[in-house]
Amino acid sequence: MFTPHTQKDVEVMLTSLGIEKIEDLFSVIPEKFRYPALNLPEQLTEMEAAADLESIASANGSTKELLSFLGAGAYDHYIPAAVDNLLQRGEWYTAYTPYQPEVSQGTLQAIFEFQSLICQLTGMAVCNASHYDGATAAAEAAILADSHFRGKRKKFLVSRAVNPQYRAVMRTYFRPHDDIQILGDDQETGIDADMAKFIGLIDKDTALVLVQYPDFFGRVIDYKALIDAAHAHGALVAVATNPTALALLTPPGELGADIVIGEGQPLGMPLSYGGPYLGYFAVTEDLLRKISGRLVGQTTDMDGNLAYVLTLTAREQHIRRGKATSNICSNQGLMTLAATIYMTVLGKEGFKEVANLCYQKAHFAADQLNQVDGYQLAFADTPFFHEFVVKSERPVAEVLEWLREHDILGGYDLGQDYPELENHLMLAVTEKISREDIEFLTAVLEEEYHD
Amino acid sequence: MKYPQELKYLSTDEWVKVEDGIATIGITDYAQDALSDVVYVEFEIDPDDEVSAGDSIGTIESVKAAAEVHFPVSGTVLEVNEEVVDTPEILNQEPYEGGWLVKVQVSDESELDALMDAAAYEAYCQDR
Amino acid sequence: MTEPTIFEMSSPGRRGVKMPVSDVPEVALPKGFERQELNFPEISELEAVRHFTRLSQLNHAIDTGFYPLGSCTMKYNPKINEATSRISGFANTHPLQPEDTVQGNLYLMYELQKMLAEIGGFAGATLQPAAGAHGELVGALMIHAYHKDRGDHQRVRMLIPDSAHGTNPATSAMVGFEIVPLATDARGNVDLENLKSLVDDRLAGLMLTNPNTLGLFDENVEEVIKIVHDAGGLVYGDGANMNAILGVTQPGKIGFDILHYNLHKTFSTPHGGGGPGSGPVMVAERLLDFLPDPVVGIIEEGDDENPPLYGLVSPAKTIGRIKAFHGHFGIHVRAFTYISMLGAKGLRDAAEKAVLNANYMQEKLKGSYTLPYDRSCMHEFVLEGFWDDVPGIQALDIAKRLIDYGIHPPTNYFPLIVKEALMIEPTETENLETLDRFVEVMLKIAEEARTQPELLKNAPHHAPIKRADELKAAKELVLRCYPKY
Incomplete structure (x- = not known):
């Protein structure tokens, strides 16, 4: 399959090599390990494979058939048709990393535009060509801080209101390093919006303070006191963000963040069961040299014409090898392109419209749910963006099951990650949800309560 | 290529000059030439740090390469040349003068005995 | 050529894609958090389409010409992969959906774990790593966890051949291993004498690319692995060059303990101008318990009438989660499609x-x-x-x-x-x-x-x-x- 060799071609090639059969090229492999019988399914033609994959996919229920209020890190937004149409050009997706700038100006300029858009969105000076996802970007923020302080500061404070998966990934990355402490996300420190206990943990040994904005529960919290406290102790502050929310909210750069990271999936990437997405990673001018991953810069060619290249590559693993701070060797190329096209075709107004619709509909939904018997809006005094938490009188598992019977994915059961939030359900509302959808949800919940 | 007589050299292309127990340390002409245009210098130590021979001073980056620079002697860091951070091209222009990197109060001058003199270093470079 | 940037093309008041008007009552934005300005481009959809089309035409790509880029395996990326990965039932599933609503996804991942393990000759696999370098990190973390679990805290040295890709030493350094360079002999193999002189009870492992970056299959690979195993170390295989030996030999059977694939090299998924990659990691029996959390398993066996129930399970001594959600699922669909079409025969071919x-x-x-x-x-x-x-x-x-x-x-x-x-x-x-x-x-x-x-x-x-x-x-x-x- 996909090998164009005719019998005659093979003969010509074997003759030029002076051998009789292709197998002779593999005689270096110990004979007892050569040509194993692999236990794999029989090969399929394209038509059969297409049908097989359709059949596998049909065992899923997708957000096309189910009304979904699931968020918790991945959001079901409308993707303008131009995004995927352009992405499917072979010149984009069958190109490699732009190491040869003369034949990669398209990819390079697109990344440069991505960097520019993310800097604008986050209010930061410098953005790289992306990390794998929001979670690994969070881990890379910690690695950056560790390297910034040359390993001398050992405390990494992470708010409990940061996405639990980000915290888990960060812990995995630092697992072998017994001297590094990741703190601040225990139940005792808590999730209070005033963050008093959390701020109290910051000291001279703190390398990094990581918070989320809006936080995992969708809340928009004022981090000024926290950022001031961190800076007073010389620590760096990283803020994990939702890019859609930043269309409306003061960018973290203006709040004083040193590092801004986030999950780029809302910027034109399908849910695709969790990936591929992208992690954006932006820093202040001061941290420019510490940023890991690829960076595209503008320059000129020998004739003086504008050109783009990968720059500051001496920071990277292929040159620094064991001395590099990160081993990252790719970026989410095609996903950064999706994000760039998404932000461009929506443009200044369209992007704000998306964010505003999410905000308005989420607030309508929260208000409606708050009026359903047996449900009460949690964190009611704290502003939120497009995700919110309701407390249920009944176990969330039962509620979700009931909703499922009505083809509704009701949201995220917070009790899985937060014992203190047992019976708390988190719902996300995007521009794709209509008023009718929200009213259907509340009607079903009413019915269940009175059943 | 310059190999000043009064300096001592390491096979890793650092030079050191000791006067009154104070060592000035930099990278050699050969090293700057091999690196080509230096675009960035990053120090990993601060004044007053206690260092041992072999510890890292920092990293020098050019467009295509990154080189780590090491202390040839043990002692206490007295001064770091911040000028090379602001204008890294000094390292290419005058590696033995304005491009010095750090000054160290030497704790054990006998460590210098193992280093190469100018003639030995020149021969070593020509062999590479 | 000079293509202006999208910012330079912007003209105030011009619109691209518009959103519907809101169908719910308006509420004010949170006070004190309102953004002052957002300087995004303002251009029409057609201009945007032309811009990104023109930019694409400045790229060399597999679809436009020969791409003999060593160690990157720029093979044809079949169009069918793109079609299957976009099937709505895959593309529109949320990663946190209840498991019974995503049995198709879980089946595909379970089967892909099995197929990748079989091709490499291993006992199990994780699909979580996002790229080859990320797979290396998983492998190095597992080597660390394995020795720690056995109380072998002194095993801190990682051998890395001088021909290795830069990610190998960078990964080892991230995990805190001491990097020990290993020489290559005149025939391009690992220098056995050098290897013997470097192994002792401080040995954590060896990261070996085979075929190596010279394009050569190590003539002494069995002995290399034996020396490392005898000294108590593990052998990590960098599978960047697996395309040479698909269906011809299985590294797991030769003795490798861990191996990552690059789905974007060996299994025809697109390079995408630098990503997304995907770097599944296969392991031998003794490392199954250390795989990242979670892997896909069978929760309830099936019978004649019903398929098995697939679900996410946590390995007993897992190193933990290495990425949000389940890895690059869209890439898994493409690789699954490719392997389905090749089968054992096609892979060998x-x-x-x-x-x-x-x-x-x-x-x-x-x-x-x-x-x-x-x-x-x-x-x-x-x-x-x-x-x-x-x-x-x-x-x-x-x-x-x-x-x-x-x-x-x-x-x-x-x-x-x-x-x-x-x-x-x-x-x-x-x-x-x-x-x-x-x-x-x-x-x-x-x-x-x-x-x-x-x-x-x-x-x-x-x-x-x-x-x-x-x-x-x-x-x-x-x-x-x-x-x-």
């Missing part, structure tokens, strides 16, 4: 043709270019990109001159142990005419180097740009187009 193509070109070129390790190669080979009689010409010049002939340059300046390296990998999907033309062009360039060296020094002449000023880019850092921030 792919490897055989990849190796045949490489040997054919090596044979044709070795008279005109120095071949430092002259023996039968695997799927790629490394030439020296310079001649003693043409002192001014470097590998870079040859690489850039190839662009003028519509061919993407080979990997150059890697591996580091070959002077002025040109690393050439044709892949199995290229036909004989393409290989012959490449050979012809390479011979022509060798001639031009002697007769018209300036043609090489100033190349490319027929590309969207001339050679770029990388020093200027690094010194005058312009990293975004909008002046504010």
Whole structure:
């Protein structure tokens, strides 16, 4: 399959090599390990494979058939048709990393535009060509801080209101390093919006303070006191963000963040069961040299014409090898392109419209749910963006099951990650949800309560 | 290529000059030439740090390469040349003068005995 | 060429895609958090489409021409992969849906874990790693966890051959291992004497790329592995070059303990201009418990009437989560499609043709270019990109001159142990005419180097740009187009 060799071609090639059969090229492999019988399914033609994959996919229920209020890190937004149409050009997706700038100006300029858009969105000076996802970007923020302080500061404070998966990934990355402490996300420190206990943990040994904005529960919290406290102790502050929310909210750069990271999936990437997405990673001018991953810069060619290249590559693993701070060797190329096209075709107004619709509909939904018997809006005094938490009188598992019977994915059961939030359900509302959808949800919940 | 007589050299292309127990340390002409245009210098130590021979001073980056620079002697860091951070091209222009990197109060001058003199270093470079 | 940036194309008031008006009552934005301005571009949809179309045309891609980039396996990316990954039932599933609503996804991942393990000769696999380097990190973390679990805290040394890719030492350093360089012998194999002198009870493991970055299968691989195992170390296989041995041999059976694949190299998923990759990691039996959390397993066995129930399970001694959600699922669908279409027969055919193509070109070129390790190669080979009689010409010049002939340059300046390296990998999907033309062009360039060296020094002449000023880019850092921030 996909090998164009005719019998005659093979003969010509074997003759030029002076051998009789292709197998002779593999005689270096110990004979007892050569040509194993692999236990794999029989090969399929394209038509059969297409049908097989359709059949596998049909065992899923997708957000096309189910009304979904699931968020918790991945959001079901409308993707303008131009995004995927352009992405499917072979010149984009069958190109490699732009190491040869003369034949990669398209990819390079697109990344440069991505960097520019993310800097604008986050209010930061410098953005790289992306990390794998929001979670690994969070881990890379910690690695950056560790390297910034040359390993001398050992405390990494992470708010409990940061996405639990980000915290888990960060812990995995630092697992072998017994001297590094990741703190601040225990139940005792808590999730209070005033963050008093959390701020109290910051000291001279703190390398990094990581918070989320809006936080995992969708809340928009004022981090000024926290950022001031961190800076007073010389620590760096990283803020994990939702890019859609930043269309409306003061960018973290203006709040004083040193590092801004986030999950780029809302910027034109399908849910695709969790990936591929992208992690954006932006820093202040001061941290420019510490940023890991690829960076595209503008320059000129020998004739003086504008050109783009990968720059500051001496920071990277292929040159620094064991001395590099990160081993990252790719970026989410095609996903950064999706994000760039998404932000461009929506443009200044369209992007704000998306964010505003999410905000308005989420607030309508929260208000409606708050009026359903047996449900009460949690964190009611704290502003939120497009995700919110309701407390249920009944176990969330039962509620979700009931909703499922009505083809509704009701949201995220917070009790899985937060014992203190047992019976708390988190719902996300995007521009794709209509008023009718929200009213259907509340009607079903009413019915269940009175059943 | 310059190999000043009064300096001592390491096979890793650092030079050191000791006067009154104070060592000035930099990278050699050969090293700057091999690196080509230096675009960035990053120090990993601060004044007053206690260092041992072999510890890292920092990293020098050019467009295509990154080189780590090491202390040839043990002692206490007295001064770091911040000028090379602001204008890294000094390292290419005058590696033995304005491009010095750090000054160290030497704790054990006998460590210098193992280093190469100018003639030995020149021969070593020509062999590479 | 100069294509303006999207910011330069912006014109206040111009609109692209519009959103519907809100169907719910308006509420005010949170006080004190309102953003003052958002300077995003304002351009029409058509202008945006033309911009990104024109930009795409400045790229060389597999779909536009030959791409013999060593160690990157730029093989054809079948269009069917793109179609299947976009099937609504895959593309529109949320990663946190209840497991019973995503049995199709879980089945596919479970089967892909099994197929990848079978192809490599291993006991199990994780699909979570997002790229090869990420897979290496998983492998190194598992090696660390394995020794720690056994109380072998003194095992801190990781052996890395001098021919290794930079990610190997970078990964080992991230995990805190002490990196010990391992020499390559005159035939391009691991230097056995050097290896023996480096192993003791401080050995954590060896990271070995086989076939290695010279395109050579290590002639002593069994012995190399035995030496490491006897000293109590584990052997990590960097599977960057697995395309050479698909269906021909199984690294797990030879004794490798861990191996990562690059789905974007070996299993035909697109490189995407630098990503997304996908780097599944396979392990031997004794490491199954250490795999990242979660893996896909069978929760309830099926019977004649019902399929099994698939679900996410946590390995007993897991190193933890390495990525949000489940890895690059969209890439898993593509790789699954590819393997389904090739089967065992097709995989072996792919490897055989990849190796045949490489040997054919090596044979044709070795008279005109120095071949430092002259023996039968695997799927790629490394030439020296310079001649003693043409002192001014470097590998870079040859690489850039190839662009003028519509061919993407080979990997150059890697591996580091070959002077002025040109690393050439044709892949199995290229036909004989393409290989012959490449050979012809390479011979022509060798001639031009002697007769018209300036043609090489100033190349490319027929590309969207001339050679770029990388020093200027690094010194005058312009990293975004909008002046504010």
